Amino acid sequence: MKINYSTMTEHLGSSAVREILKITQGKDIISLAGGLPAEDFFPVEAVREAYSRALAGETSALQYGLTEGYIPLREQVAARLTRQGIPTDISEMLLTTGSQQAIDLLCKILLDPGDAVLVEAPTYMAALQVMNSYQADIHIVQSDESGMLPDHLEEQLRTHRPKLLYAVPTFNNPSGATWSKERREQVVSLCRRYGVLILEDNPYGEITFDETPDAYPFSLAAIDRSCGEDSCVVYTGTFSKIVAPALRTGWIIGPAELIRVVAKAKQAADLHSSTIDQRALYELLRVFDLEGHIRLISREYHSRMKQLSAELSSRGWEDAKFEEPRGGMFLWLKLSTAINTTGLLPFAVEQGVAFVPGEVFYSAKPVKNAMRLNFTHTPPELVPLAVQRLEKAISQYSQSLETTLMPTLE
Numbered sequence: 001m002k003i004n005y006s007t008m009t010e011h012l013g014s015s016a017v018r019e020i021l022k023i024t025q026g027k028d029i030i031s032l033a034g035g036l037p038a039e040d041f042f043p044v045e046a047v048r049e050a051y052s053r054a055l056a057g058e059t060s061a062l063q064y065g066l067t068e069g070y071i072p073l074r075e076q077v078a079a080r081l082t083r084q085g086i087p088t089d090i091s092e093m094l095l096t097t098g099s100q101q102a103i104d105l106l107c108k109i110l111l112d113p114g115d116a117v118l119v120e121a122p123t124y125m126a127a128l129q130v131m132n133s134y135q136a137d138i139h140i141v142q143s144d145e146s147g148m149l150p151d152h153l154e155e156q157l158r159t160h161r162p163k164l165l166y167a168v169p170t171f172n173n174p175s176g177a178t179w180s181k182e183r184r185e186q187v188v189s190l191c192r193r194y195g196v197l198i199l200e201d202n203p204y205g206e207i208t209f210d211e212t213p214d215a216y217p218f219s220l221a222a223i224d225r226s227c228g229e230d231s232c233v234v235y236t237g238t239f240s241k242i243v244a245p246a247l248r249t250g251w252i253i254g255p256a257e258l259i260r261v262v263a264k265a266k267q268a269a270d271l272h273s274s275t276i277d278q279r280a281l282y283e284l285l286r287v288f289d290l291e292g293h294i295r296l297i298s299r300e301y302h303s304r305m306k307q308l309s310a311e312l313s314s315r316g317w318e319d320a321k322f323e324e325p326r327g328g329m330f331l332w333l334k335l336s337t338a339i340n341t342t343g344l345l346p347f348a349v350e351q352g353v354a355f356v357p358g359e360v361f362y363s364a365k366p367v368k369n370a371m372r373l374n375f376t377h378t379p380p381e382l383v384p385l386a387v388q389r390l391e392k393a394i395s396q397y398s399q400s401l402e403t404t405l406m407p408t409l410e
Contacts, residue, residue, distance in 0.1 A: 008133060030386040033354040035173065035329055036377035038304075041297050042244045043288065050284035054276060061279045067263045067271065069095025069251075070278040076285050077251050085222035086235065091256045094263055097273045099203050099250035102236035104130050105265045106199055106252065107164070111136050116162035120148060122332075122361030122370075124173045124201065127166055131363075138363040141165075145323070147179030150186040157194040165191055165198045170205035170217050171328025174361045174372035178326050181218050188223045191232050198224075198233045203241050203250075204328035206294050209302040221253070231255050239281060241329070242294050247277050298327070301376050304383070305331065308375040311387040317394065329376045332358075334369055339397065341371045347397045353389035 054061045068074065074095060078088040096102045103126070111117070113135035119128070121140040131138055139160050142152040147169060156162070167187070169179040179187075191198050200220040208216060221235035231254065238250035252262060266272070284290075308331060309324050319336040335341065341357040348354060358370030378386060 008135075029349060029352050029354055030378055030382050030389065031354045032373045032375070032378060032386060033356045034377060035374055037241055037245065037329070038297070038300065038376050040379075041293075041300060043284075043293060046284055046288050047244065047247075047280065050288070051276070051280040053283040054279035058279070061276050063275060065272045065275040065278065067267050068093070068259075069273065070275065070282060073249075073278050073282040073285075074251075076282060081235075081253065084216065084219070085226075086219060086253070087225055088253050089256075092259055093251055093253045094259050094266065095273055095278060096236070096250045096252055096266070097248045097270065098240055098245075099201060099236045099238040099252075100126060100130075101266075101269070101273075102250055102252035103127050103166075103199065103201065105262050105269070106234060106236075107131060107134050107136070108265050109258075109261050110163050110197070115164075116160035118153070118156055118160070118162045118165040118196075119363060120167055120172070121363070121365075122172075122174050122358065122367070123166065123363075124168055125356075125360045127201065128361075128363055131166070136163075140362075140364060143177075145177060147177075147183035148187050150183070150190060153187060154190055154194075157190060157196060161194075162196055165196055166201065167198065167220070168201045168204075169220060170202055171207065171325055171330075173204065173328070174330050174356065174358070175332040176323070176325025176328055176330050177332075178217060184218060184220055185223055188220055188227075188233065192224070192227065192229075196232065200233055200235045202235065203238045205237070206242055207298050207301060207329065208327040209298060209305070210326060211295065211298075234258065242290070242297070243281070243284070247281055249273065249277055249281055301327075301329065304378075304380055305375045307380055307383050308373065308387070311384055315387065315391055317391070329374055331373045331375055333371050333373055334358075334367070335371070335394070337369050338401065339394065340368045342368065344371075344393060344397045347400075348390060348393040351389040351393045351396075353386045353393065355390070 071090065074090040074093050078090050078093060081088040107130050111134040114137050117131050117136045117138050118141050119138055120143050139156055141148045141156050143149060169184060171178055198220055202219060221233045224231050224233035234252060234254035236250060236252045239247055305324065312322065312333065317335065322331055322333045325331060342359055345357055356372040359366035359368050
């Protein structure tokens with residue numbers, strides 16, 4: 001039978017990370033590709049006990065629930081966000097199946113084919129997947145180490161009149177970069193002036209390597225809400241990186257009117273996210289020292305990042321460049337411009353190491369000599385071997401280029 005797919009399916013791309021994970025399954029490959037937290041630090045016993053409490057005499061934990069999410073958990077999340085400078089009422093919040101669903105639901109209710117969206121370059125590849133699936137017209141805003149360039153942003157706002165600006169301003173995926181406070185204020189001010197919604201995606205922001213009291217970066221949402229007028233920032237986060245991905249619980253906050261429309265879209269998608277997972281997460285947060293746990297994993301991830309940084313620096317690869325991130329899960333490595341990391345990947349897999357090629361993080365004009373390296377999941381004792389394998393792959397790839405370019409002798 002011939003299946004007649006919708007036009008939308010023509011714009012569905014596959015995830016480069018998922019495809020790489022398929023390649024590495026069942027093989028002796030050290031993967032620096034996935035955005036995976038360290039399993040050694042999952043609070044397994046605390047989670048087990050939380051599920052037991054959620055099920056103790058509570059048959060409603062296995063029943064259908066509210067589309068917006070379990071009210072006590074929403075109250076907990078709202079209280080945490082308020083302490084972080086984002087005053088939030090539960091009427092402005094909806095719990096989602098991970099923050100990925102939040103991106104999809106917002107794009108679903110906002111974007112018609114051809115609508116303009118502004119993004120950074122590079123940016124989160126799965127967000128680009130979502131936008132492309134809704135046939136958005138994606139435009140890049142030029143950036144430097146401090147964030148989006150205000151002059152170019154204003155030019156893009158005037159030229160394209162976008163429906164949405166998408167950004168990961170804190171410990172960006174994939175680059176690890178963090179916007180300055182001044183640049184955040186300028187971006188919020190410009191988007192408020194032009195009436196453009198910002199989707200601030202913040203899955204990594206709490207994993208900061210600086211433990212000073214004021215180290216937590218001001219979110220765009222906090223800056224926006226301090227203006228005391230109608231909000232232009234929609235904010236999404238997740239428990240996937242700070243508790244465990246399998247709980248699949250994230251949140252989206254924004255104006256109450258917008259959240260009501262998001263709720264309708266979610267009803268059409270899955271009615272509501274898992275009731276039992278939400279109840280267990282509520283029970284976990286009620287007694288678990290989440291802030292202490294975040295400090296614990298942040299210290300460990302900082303140590304792992306420093307180890308990867310040291311290993312890369314010790315190799316002395318020609319024209320290799322990277323900046324140590326101040327938090328999060330990723331390091332962005334640029335190699336010689338002669339190297340295309342998509343072409344390099346098969347050599348790396350053959351040597352037993354994997355990464356994500358940089359070009360998948362661009363909507364246009366990709367940088368082809370970069371790669372994203374995850375430093376949180378690989379056990380520290382395997383990092384030297386991973387870099388050694390990567391070095392061998394680079395050497396083999398470079399030799400293959402020389403062979404290809406060698407003139408044929410008559």
